[in-house]
Amino acid sequence: MSSPSQPAHLSNHQRNTLRQIFQHPAGHNIEWRAVLSLLEAVGSAEEQHGGKVAVTIGSETEYFDPPPHKDIDTQAVVNLRRMLTKAATEPVLRIPGTKAGRPDP
Numbered sequence: 001m002s003s004p005s006q007p008a009h010l011s012n013h014q015r016n017t018l019r020q021i022f023q024h025p026a027g028h029n030i031e032w033r034a035v036l037s038l039l040e041a042v043g044s045a046e047e048q049h050g051g052k053v054a055v056t057i058g059s060e061t062e063y064f065d066p067p068p069h070k071d072i073d074t075q076a077v078v079n080l081r082r083m084l085t086k087a088a089t090e091p092v093l094r095i096p097g098t099k100a101g102r103p104d105p
Contacts, residue, residue: 014038021084026077031070035080042087058087 017034020027039045043057052063062083
């Protein structure tokens with residue numbers, strides 16, 4: 001997924017996490033802390049009262065429950081794909097690994 005359109009502010013670790021999120025079939029070993037690092041680089045992630053994490057990328061905010069273990073589940077991967085793909089279609093934000101007009105997974 002290396003391309004000139006990738007934001008320079010993403011670390012190699014964050015790029016790897018992004019690749020794991022968009023990998024098919026969905027990976028089962030994507031660590032929550034790695035996801036948070038990626039989300040903080042492309043948007044914001046704030047812990048809310050009650051333990052949920054409010055993630056805002058572009059104009060969309062979604063609430064995630066941190067997993068009970070270190071890895072996120074398949075539904076979280078699906079939600080992240082949708083959110084990151086939608087954000088990539090907004091003119092002010094381009095997320096590497098996503099394409100404008102890509103259908104929801």
